[in-house]
Amino acid sequence: MGQAMFRGSMVALVTPMRDDGAVDFAALDRLVDFHLESGTHAIVAVGTTGEASTLDVDEHIGVVEAVVRRVHGRIPVIAGTGANATREAIDLTRRAADVGADACLLVTPYYNKPTQEGLYQHFRAVAQATSLPILLYNVPGRTACDLLAETVIRLAAIPRIVGVKEATGDIRRGVAIRAGTPPDFALISGDDASAVELAAVGATGVISVTANVAPARMHAVWEAVYAGELDRARALDRPLGGLHKNLFVESNPIPVKWALQQMGLCGGYLRLPLTPLAADKVAYVREALAQGGVLA
Numbered sequence: 001m002g003q004a005m006f007r008g009s010m011v012a013l014v015t016p017m018r019d020d021g022a023v024d025f026a027a028l029d030r031l032v033d034f035h036l037e038s039g040t041h042a043i044v045a046v047g048t049t050g051e052a053s054t055l056d057v058d059e060h061i062g063v064v065e066a067v068v069r070r071v072h073g074r075i076p077v078i079a080g081t082g083a084n085a086t087r088e089a090i091d092l093t094r095r096a097a098d099v100g101a102d103a104c105l106l107v108t109p110y111y112n113k114p115t116q117e118g119l120y121q122h123f124r125a126v127a128q129a130t131s132l133p134i135l136l137y138n139v140p141g142r143t144a145c146d147l148l149a150e151t152v153i154r155l156a157a158i159p160r161i162v163g164v165k166e167a168t169g170d171i172r173r174g175v176a177i178r179a180g181t182p183p184d185f186a187l188i189s190g191d192d193a194s195a196v197e198l199a200a201v202g203a204t205g206v207i208s209v210t211a212n213v214a215p216a217r218m219h220a221v222w223e224a225v226y227a228g229e230l231d232r233a234r235a236l237d238r239p240l241g242g243l244h245k246n247l248f249v250e251s252n253p254i255p256v257k258w259a260l261q262q263m264g265l266c267g268g269y270l271r272l273p274l275t276p277l278a279a280d281k282v283a284y285v286r287e288a289l290a291q292g293g294v295l296a
Helices: 024-037 057-071 086-098 116-128 151-153 171-180 194-200 215-226 228-244 253-264 279-291
Strands: 008-012 042-045 076-080 103-107 134-138 161-167 186-189 205-206
Touching: 008 215, 024 057, 024 215, 024 279, 042 057, 057 076, 057 279, 086 103, 116 134, 116 151, 116 253, 134 151, 134 194, 151 161, 161 171, 161 279, 171 186, 186 194, 194 205, 194 215, 194 228, 205 215, 215 228, 228 279, 253 279
Parallel strands: 008 042, 008 205, 042 076, 076 103, 103 134, 134 161, 161 186, 186 205
Antiparallel strands: none
16 A cells, blocks of 8 residues: 555655735645646655644645645545644544545654654554544754654555655665565655665655645656666756755755745745745755756
8 A cells, every 4th residue: 555655756845825824725636737747656645844833724735625625536635634742643644544545654753852752652543543644754954853764664564555665865864764664565655866776776756845846756756766777867967956955954844935936836925934935045046947957
């Protein structure tokens, strides 16, 4: 189940907002259409890039529901339903299932810094409370919480926990996870810059920020991976290197929202405490867009 659903270029979709801060559902439909037309393999709705931390629960589920409706079964929709309270994560996951999400992405509980046993019990409790496939999500640079390989391996034995998004960029971590988990347990990169190298050790896809602005190019990279042509995948990925790096010159999703605004796909509004891209960072993002063939 894991690798069949969690494969290829999966966009970590932004949540577009109007200038008054409300979710822009018309722009959200346009973004979904853009990805369907560009070959994106799956959509992650309301993850980190989707500003999940500043949406209330009704907005959060409303965005998932809108994406599910627009996708209309053509590709998987994975709902970000992580929280640092287990009961809240269970509630979000159940509500995402109710509106038709195909799977959920559960980030490690942030700020309260649980032990490895606490992480195991947290994810186990969510898995026991839902019928959705669960993708674990490890991004210690944001959460101050590291889901170690041995804990991932332990969690892989639980029904419905079918994969992990590993965003450390540590290839050795990926090797350890791949070696200790069943063949159908999905290893997914959460780091665009190292995703192709993680594919070389068994990753089946990437949950990508870059795919927001270059979805067709990211699709081509992963089609090359699936064809067993890693050198071609690396060559296709190389021009995207600037995007992989410079979409993080300020906290994600600040740069990618600015880029999408330049592309005319949505507005650039971000909810506080995020602020618009600083003027002295604009040239870095613009140069990466040009290098990646996105904007002249």
